[in-house]
Amino acid sequence: MKAAETREFFNRLAEEWDSRIRPDFVDRLREILAELPLREGASVLDVGTGTGIALPFLLGRVGVSGSVTAVDLSERMLEVARSKISAPNLHYVRADVASLPFLDESFDLVLCNSCFPHFHDRESAVSEMYRVLRPGGMAVVCHPESREEVNAVHRKTGGPVRGHLLPEGKELEMLFLRLGFRFVEITDQPDRFVLKAVKPLPDMGTSRRWGARMENAFLS
Secondary structure (H helix, E strand, O other): OOOHHHHHOOOOOOHHHHHHHOOOHHHHHHHHOOOOOOOOEEEEEEEEEOOOOHHHHHHHHHOOOOOEEEEOOHHHHHHHHHHHHHOEEEEEEOOOHHHHHOOOOOOEEEEEOOOHOOOOOHHHHHHHHHEEEEEEEEEEEEEOOOOHEEEHHHHOOOHHHOOOOOOHHHHHHHHHHOOOOEEEEEEOOOEEEEEEEEOOOOOOOOOOOHHHHHHHHHHH
């Protein structure tokens, strides 16, 4: 029921959603994505793509030899995104992140921009992200504002999203680690929240330190 309520909430807001996005949020998202070690030719899954705010930046990073798959629970959000952005290497799929319709190890990067608090089954969502990532791939959870501000906005909005809160950093870190990710890094600043977590290569062990070896593996 929670997923259905969330879907209907965003279906109702899809047509006006872009008018709610502040220009400085777009600029911050561009900065966040620019800092990711994303190579040309990579395969990216944009979970909770909404009206596609991240898609132009992702397509620019992966180039024509890469691909971007945009997923959202709301069909109306996807319709708005599709009306604005199209490319031969861009694919739209309506799906629930808790049950993704993709093969194991299909993507180099899974992006969750401004959507993680809305996941009704976070354990299944993180598990699915881990499953569809290739070894050495990265999952990213980001917001162009602090965790505190994200939660304040959702409480103020009310309705079905009132309780959609971003967990504390330590809780998120432990969730990702428990489900197999390593090298978890979290940044929580007034202008952004970013979590990065890597699916380890078979021989990487259990170290949580983000090092050159892991980054090189992601870039190769």
